[in-house]
Structure formats: C-alpha cells, structure tokens
Amino acid sequence: MNPQSDALPDVSLASASNFVAASGLVIDEVTNTSVGGHADLGTDHHTPWGVVHGGVYTTLVESTGSIGASHAVGERGEFAVGIHNATDFLRPTTGARVAVEGTALHQGRTQQLWEVIITDTSSDKVLARGQLRLQNVPMPKEAN
Numbered sequence: 628m629n630p631q632s633d634a635l636p637d638v639s640l641a642s643a644s645n646f647v648a649a650s651g652l653v654i655d656e657v658t659n660t661s662v663g664g665h666a667d668l669g670t671d672h673h674t675p676w677g678v679v680h681g682g683v684y685t686t687l688v689e690s691t692g693s694i695g696a697s698h699a700v701g702e703r704g705e706f707a708v709g710i711h712n713a714t715d716f717l718r719p720t721t722g723a724r725v726a727v728e729g730t731a732l733h734q735g736r737t738q739q740l741w742e743v744i745i746t747d748t749s750s751d752k753v754l755a756r757g758q759l760r761l762q763n764v765p766m767p768k769e770a771n
C-alpha cells in the first residue's frame with residue numbers, strides 16, 4: 628500500500644527532514660488506526676558505548692504515532708502533535724532491521740493515544756515500546 632494520501636504530506640524517507648531521515652524510518656502502510664514501517668539501525672545510531680541510542684527509538688515512536696494520528700484527522704483539516712511521549716527501552720542492540728508498528732488506543736475529538744512497538748525482525752524480540760499522547764490541532768494556514 629502506498630503510505631501517501633491526500634490527508635498527509637509526503638511521509639517518505641526522501642522527503643523527511645534531516646532529523647527524521649537520520650532515524651531511517653520507512654513508512655510502509657498507514658490507516659486511520661494503524662501504521663506499519665521499518666528502519667535499519669546500525670552504527671550511525673549508536674551511543675558512545677556501541678548500542679542504538681534511546682533517542683532513536685523515541686523518534687520512531689513520535690514519528691509513527693504522529694503520522695497515524697494525523698492521517699486519522701486529516702479530512703477534518705487537522706493534524707496531530709505529540710504532547711507526551713513515554714518510550715521504554717527494553718533491550719539493547721548494536722543494530723538490526725526493526726519493524727515499527729503503531730496502533731491507536733484512543734481517538735477522541737481533541738486528543739489521541741497511540742502505542743508503538745519496535746521489534747527486531749530477525750529475533751522477533753521487542754526492543755522498545757512507547758505510548759504517545761497527541762493533540763488534534765487545525766492544519767496551519769499556508770504562507771502567502
């Protein structure tokens with residue numbers, strides 16, 4: 628499935644900001660209640676101790692949840708911004724292809740709650756999980 632829709636800007640890795648592109652997140656599928664993607668994590672994502680930095684997982688949680696939540700409210704002329712990100716780092720890794728799966732837990736008129744699970748695809752072990760609360764806000768007016 629093409630992760631693009633009229634309700635979302637281009638969420639491809641090629642169009643991402645330098646910060647998001649550095650995370651390596653590739654979005655494979657987006658619906659109003661779920662997002663599926665993956666990332667190849669390696670030495671570019673390491674701490675000085677040689678394991679993937681927790682900030683990478685936090686970024687994957689924030690990006691995945693924001694994309695899904697924004698897709699859900701895009702037809703209303705809104706998008707969603709993270710207001711609380713709680714990411715748990717469960718296992719260290721030096722590198723892996725990870726599956727990134729986001730699921731809506733609650734979708735209200737003004738706020739949403741998403742869970743994102745990050746799994747090492749070679750072992751099926753969960754490396755991190757996060758919960759992201761988002762606020763639905765009006766789409767910004769285009770600059771004249």
